[in-house]
Amino acid sequence: MNEVIDDATEIREPDVPLRQRYVILLFLMAALFVGVPVVLVAALFLFPAAKLSGEPQFYEVTDPGQDFTLYTGFDWPELAQVVTAGEVRLEFLGDGEYYLVFDTDAGTLARWLQQPVPWGQTAWEQGPVSEEIPRYFGFGVIGMSAPPAGVVTEEAIGEEQIQQALSSPETRYVARQRGQDSWNNGEILLLDPRHNRVWYSRWDL
Numbered sequence: 001m002n003e004v005i006d007d008a009t010e011i012r013e014p015d016v017p018l019r020q021r022y023v024i025l026l027f028l029m030a031a032l033f034v035g036v037p038v039v040l041v042a043a044l045f046l047f048p049a050a051k052l053s054g055e056p057q058f059y060e061v062t063d064p065g066q067d068f069t070l071y072t073g074f075d076w077p078e079l080a081q082v083v084t085a086g087e088v089r090l091e092f093l094g095d096g097e098y099y100l101v102f103d104t105d106a107g108t109l110a111r112w113l114q115q116p117v118p119w120g121q122t123a124w125e126q127g128p129v130s131e132e133i134p135r136y137f138g139f140g141v142i143g144m145s146a147p148p149a150g151v152v153t154e155e156a157i158g159e160e161q162i163q164q165a166l167s168s169p170e171t172r173y174v175a176r177q178r179g180q181d182s183w184n185n186g187e188i189l190l191l192d193p194r195h196n197r198v199w200y201s202r203w204d205l
Contacts, residue, residue: 006146017056027032029199032130035036035146055090056088056089056090056091057088057089058086058087058088059086059087059088059089060087061085061087061098061100063153064076064082064085064100064102065080065182065192066148067098067100068100068102068200069088070199071187071200071202072118072127072189073118074112074115075116076200077104077105077108079104079105079108080102080103080104080198081104082101082102082104083099083101083102083103083156083157083197084099084100084101084139084157085099085100085101085140086098086099086140087099087100088140095203095204095205097136097138097202097203097204098201098202098203099137099138099139099140099196099200099201099202100198100199100201100202101139101156101157101198101199102197102198103195103196103197103198104145104196104198106193106195106196108196109128109191109193109196109198110193111189112191113172117174118174118189119174119176119187121174121176124172124173124174124191125172125173125175126169126171126172127165127166127167127168127169127170127172127173127190128166128167128168128169128171129166129167129170129171129173129175129188129190132182133175133186133188134186135181136183136184136186136201137188137203138162138198138201139157139162139201140157140191141157141159162199163200163203165190165192165197166190168192168194170192170194171190171191171192171193172190172191172193173188173189173190173191174188175187175188175189178202184204185203186202186203187200187201187203189201190201
């Protein structure tokens with residue numbers, strides 16, 4: 001009789017860890033179906049509504065000189081006067097644009113044109129700006145960085161001025177893709193010697 005009990009025990013022993021695995025699996029499934037909704041609900045309370053919405057969020061540029069040097073490698077000119085600057089983000093999607101437009105002196109532009117071109121490019125391009133570069137940059141006037149509908153602002157520049165800078169043969173510019181073979185992430189720097197004006201934009205899509 002003892003031998004029969006021992007045999008039965010030996011046969012049943014593999015079933016014990018199997019049942020344990022079923023129990024663990026049930027607990028994991030319960031945690032998955034219960035935990036995920038709980039996390040989503042918690043996110044709605046923990047994250048600001050602006051972070052989860054598709055509305056653009058506008059930010060003030062507090063140190064344009066430091067930003068310009070960081071992004072281009074050029075020193076901030078002593079005579080620089082900011083025309084417009086800002087940053088806009090579609091937080092939930094991660095899209096956005098940083099833009100900076102400022103006036104300086106002719107000597108600064110001439111000196112930059114003699115220095116190594118930013119971002120390892122071989123040479124400055126002559127305007128008009130190539131149509132192969134998508135117009136994702138808006139400089140706070142058009143595109144994703146434009147003011148929200150119904151909001152009236154005193155614009156320092158207009159769309160006509162942007163088009164003139166892009167289309168002038170006197171403009172010198174350099175642009176690059178920051179993404180891999182894609183203009184979805186890019187930046188552009190334009191020097192306009194007619195007005196001694198510098199245009200810079202950096203965008204993420």
